[in-house]
Amino acid sequence: MGHYDVIVVGAGGTMGSSAMYHLARSGSKVLGLEAQPQAPHTAGSHHGLTRIIRLAYAEHPCYVPLLKRAFELWRQLEVESGQDLLKETGCINMSPKSLPDSCFKGAQASAQLHGLTHEVLTPAELQGRCPGYAPPEDFQIILEPVGGVLCPERCIAAHLAGAAAAGAEVLYGAAVTRWGVEPGGQVSVQAGPDAQTHTADRLILAPGAWLPRLVPELKSLLTVERQVVGWFDIEGDASHFSPDSFPVAVLDDETGMFYAFPADAHGFKIGKMHHRRQVTEPDALDRAIVPEDEATLRVAVQRYFPGAAGRLNHAAACLFTNTPDEDFVIDVHPRHPQVIICSACSGHGFKFGSVIGEVLKDLALTGGTSLDIDFLRLSSLRKGQAAVLEEFGKQEPASA
Ligand SMILES: Cc1cc2nc3c(=O)[nH]c(=O)nc-3n(C[C@H](O)[C@H](O)[C@H](O)COP(=O)(O)OP(=O)(O)OC[C@H]3O[C@@H](n4cnc5c(N)ncnc54)[C@H](O)[C@@H]3O)c2cc1C
Numbered sequence: 138m139g140h141y142d143v144i145v146v147g148a149g150g151t152m153g154s155s156a157m158y159h160l161a162r163s164g165s166k167v168l169g170l171e172a173q174p175q176a177p178h179t180a181g182s183h184h185g186l187t188r189i190i191r192l193a194y195a196e197h198p199c200y201v202p203l204l205k206r207a208f209e210l211w212r213q214l215e216v217e218s219g220q221d222l223l224k225e226t227g228c229i230n231m232s233p234k235s236l237p238d239s240c241f242k243g244a245q246a247s248a249q250l251h252g253l254t255h256e257v258l259t260p261a262e263l264q265g266r267c268p269g270y271a272p273p274e275d276f277q278i279i280l281e282p283v284g285g286v287l288c289p290e291r292c293i294a295a296h297l298a299g300a301a302a303a304g305a306e307v308l309y310g311a312a313v314t315r316w317g318v319e320p321g322g323q324v325s326v327q328a329g330p331d332a333q334t335h336t337a338d339r340l341i342l343a344p345g346a347w348l349p350r351l352v353p354e355l356k357s358l359l360t361v362e363r364q365v366v367g368w369f370d371i372e373g374d375a376s377h378f379s380p381d382s383f384p385v386a387v388l389d390d391e392t393g394m395f396y397a398f399p400a401d402a403h404g405f406k407i408g409k410m411h412h413r414r415q416v417t418e419p420d421a422l423d424r425a426i427v428p429e430d431e432a433t434l435r436v437a438v439q440r441y442f443p444g445a446a447g448r449l450n451h452a453a454a455c456l457f458t459n460t461p462d463e464d465f466v467i468d469v470h471p472r473h474p475q476v477i478i479c480s481a482c483s484g485h486g487f488k489f490g491s492v493i494g495e496v497l498k499d500l501a502l503t504g505g506t507s508l509d510i511d512f513l514r515l516s517s518l519r520k521g522q523a524a525v526l527e528e529f530g531k532q533e534p535a536s537a
Pocket residue numbers: 146147148149150151152153170171172173176180181182183185187188189190311312313314343344345346347348351364365366396408455456457480481482483484485486487488489
């Protein structure tokens with residue numbers, strides 16, 4: 138086996154494919170290892186045709202600079218690949234006035250803090266402009282014009298094609314079962330059914346929901362959760378749900394937070410953050426859709442988008458990997474400076490995929506990055522992480 142500058146684990150996923158792209162284009166000799174037989178695929182966190190991207194970000198003020206760079210990089214990837222990857226539809230955040238810490242309040246605070254273009258609309262104004270929406274009278278609504286929809290499968294394919302064009306190699310069906318750091322400092326990785334060994338100077342671990350397997354110290358921090366999205370038939374005027382008249386939606390009410398998209402080939406798509414809060418092992422994900430799954434989604438379609446409350450046409454189960462505060466973990470491994478750890482999900486990571494790949498490349502090649510990711514580092518001592526750092530302080534796990 139040849140020796141590489143960098144090995145990327147999870148190369149067929151959102152973050153891994155982007156890291157491959159940025160590394161290969163920087164001139165690095167890079168090997169990607171992907172457990173699945175092809176990419177993109179439906180086994181992890183990235184399938185389902187659409188992902189929301191937005192700028193006004195209630196989750197943490199430091200995400201906004203990352204998002205600005207993410208937008209730039211997605212646009213660059215579009216130009217380079219010749220693919221349509223991002224459709225700007227605008228983004229609505231809406232919530233009842235009475236809800237404390239609502240997505241409306243968070244998005245408005247973020248827009249004001251960062252000077253982002255936005256409009257506050259009344260329910261009647263929103264319904265007048267976007268008839269697919271039926272917001273209750275007590276709702277507060279913010280419209281951000283730059284939000285929109287990414288096509289996740291195409292984004293991953295474009296990153297992988299760009300990486301391959303720049304000389305990157307990927308092995309599919311190559312699940313990494315063990316990794317370690319040799320006495321001389323190089324990393325070695327065993328992958329695939331025949332446990333082939335590969336070596337490199339640096340290692341990026343971006344295996345999504347499988348990260349706790351490869352970095353057991355993170356087990357107590359990361360919770361893998363079943364997530365279901367449903368596509369409903371439009372019963373009213375289909376043009377009300379087209380990308381030109383339906384901005385992507387983030388909304389919360391007393392039951393939780395929902396996100397919805399303009400219609401695609403399967404119909405009107407909606408999901409509920411954390412769905413039915415079902416913790417799962419990634420390989421044991423229950424993909425069967427049951428009536429409770431449909432009911433969880435249908436209640437919001439009927440309340441807020443009644444023109445799309447037709448038959449459930451399609452549904453898919455997917456994986457969230459959550460941290461307790463729902464902020465990502467991106468850092469250099471506390472014991473091994475040549476190993477980079479990435480867990481960027483908690484149900485909102487896709488939009489950052491382009492910029493996180495760049496950050497992972499920077500961390501792998503230089504140990505640092507010009508983008509502010511301090512709030513995502515393990516060392517930022519967030520809720521639930523002190524114990525995790527203690528785990529890293531213990532001796533090397535016997536097997537990764
Ligand atoms: C239903 C749903 C809706 C979402 N909606 C949005 C949204 O609207 N906007 C948004 O920004 N985000 C959204 N997200 C979150 C976003 O999709 C994820 O944050 C993102 O896809 C995570 O990327 P990842 O690279 O960590 O995981 P993945 O894309 O799953 O990639 C991980 C890869 O690692 C591979 N792998 C695992 N173990 C190994 C191993 N041992 N060896 C080799 N390879 C391995 C896997 O096969 C996989 O290819 C949503 C997620 C879901 C599930």
